[in-house]
Amino acid sequence: AQKVTQAQTEISVVEKEDVTLDCVYETRDTTYYLFWYKQPPSGELVFLIRRNSFDEQNEISGRYSWNFQKSTSSFNFTITASQVVDSAVYFCALSTIKAAGNKLTFGGGTRVLVKP
Amino acid sequence: GAVVSQHPSRVICKSGTSVKIECRSLDFQATTMFWYRQFPKQSLMLMATSNEGSKATYEQGVEKDKFLINHASLTLSTLTVTSAHPEDSSFYICSAPRDRGTDTQYFGPGTRLTVL
Numbered sequence: 001a002q003k004v005t006q007a008q009t010e011i012s013v014v015e016k017e018d019v020t021l022d023c024v025y026e027t028r029d030t031t032y033y034l035f036w037y038k039q040p041p042s043g044e045l046v047f048l049i050r051r052n053s054f055d056e057q058n059e060i061s062g063r064y065s066w067n068f069q070k071s072t073s074s075f076n077f078t079i080t081a082s083q084v085v086d087s088a089v090y091f092c093a094l095s096t097i098k099a100a101g102n103k104l105t106f107g108g109g110t111r112v113l114v115k116p
Numbered sequence: 117g118a119v120v121s122q123h124p125s126r127v128i129c130k131s132g133t134s135v136k137i138e139c140r141s142l143d144f145q146a147t148t149m150f151w152y153r154q155f156p157k158q159s160l161m162l163m164a165t166s167n168e169g170s171k172a173t174y175e176q177g178v179e180k181d182k183f184l185i186n187h188a189s190l191t192l193s194t195l196t197v198t199s200a201h202p203e204d205s206s207f208y209i210c211s212a213p214r215d216r217g218t219d220t221q222y223f224g225p226g227t228r229l230t231v232l
Contacts, residue, residue: 035220043207045160045223091159102213103150104221106159 002027004094006107013082014115021077021110023092034068034075035093035104045091051075082114119143120212122224129200130232137195137227139166139210145190146212150221151183154207166193166210200231 003026013019025034036048049059051068059066063080079086092107123138139149147168152160164185165173172185182204184196193212197204207228211221 033220037223042225043209043228044225045209045211047220047222050220102148102221103162103165104160104211108159111157 002029002032002094002096002105004092004105004107006092006110008110009108010111010113012113012115015084016081019079019082019086019112019114021079021090021092021112023075023077023107025073025075025092025094027094027096029096032094032096035095036066036075036077037091037093038088039091039109040088048077048090079112082112084114084116087112087114119214119222120210120224122210122227124227125225126228126230128230128232131201132199134196134198135200135229137197137208137210137229139193139195139212139224141191141212141214144212144214146193146214147190149187149193149210149212151185151193151195152209152211154209154226156207160209163195166195168193197229200229202231205229205231 005024007022011019032053034051038046038048049066056068065078067076089109089111091109093104095102095104119142121140127135129135149166151163153163154160162175163178166185166187168187168190174180187193207226209226211223214222
C-alpha cells in the first residue's frame with residue numbers, strides 16, 4: 001500500500017521568508033510518480049510538479065524548488081521569498097504504475113499562511 | 117487555462133433530494149476520471165474511479181447506491197448524490213489525466229454541496 005505523510009499541518013511565515021514543506025512517502029513499487037498540488041482558498045487544485053522515480057534531479061521553477069531524495073523517500077518543496085499569494089494548502093501525492101487507473105494517494109496537506 | 121470543469125460550483129438542497137454534479141474534460145478525452153470528497157481542513161479522499169463504457173470502481177466504504185457515477189462520454193462524468201442528507205455536505209472534486217500515458221491528474225474547480 002502507498003502512503004504519503006506531510007508532517008507539518010500548518011506553517012506561518014512573514015512575507016519574503018523561505019518556507020520548506022516536507023513530504024515523505026512509502027511504496028513498494030520501484031516505478032512511481034510524485035506530485036505537488038496547490039489548493040488556494042478558492043478550492044481548485046493547481047498542479048505544480050510531477051516527478052518520476054527515476055529522475056532524482058532537483059528542479060527549480062521561479063521561486064519554487066523541489067528536492068527529491070530516494071534514499072530518504074522524501075520529496076520536499078521550498079518556496080523562496082514567500083508572498084501573500086502563496087497562502088494555500090499544499091498537497092504532496094503519489095501514484096504508481098500498479099495503482100489501478102493511476103490513482104493518487106494524497107498526504108494530509110500543509111497549510112501555508114504568509115503574512116504581509 | 118482550466119482543463120477540467122465542474123458544474124455546479126455550489127449547490128444547496130433539501131434533505132432527501134438528489135443532486136447531480138458534472139465533470140467535463142475541456143480539450144481532451146478522458147476514459148478515466150476520478151471523484152474525490154474533501155471535508156473542511158482535511159485531505160482529499162478518493163471516492164471512485166469513473167470508467168467510460170463500464171461501471172465505476174468504488175473505494176472501500178463508499179456506497180455505490182448512494183453515489184451514482186455515470187461516465188456518459190469521453191468528456192463527461194457525472195456524480196449523483198441520491199437522497200442527500202446533511203452528512204453528505206462536502207466539497208466534491210473530480211480529476212482526469214490529460215495526457216495519455218502520464219499520471220498527471222488535472223482537477224476541476226470543485227462543487228460545494230450543502231444539504232439542509
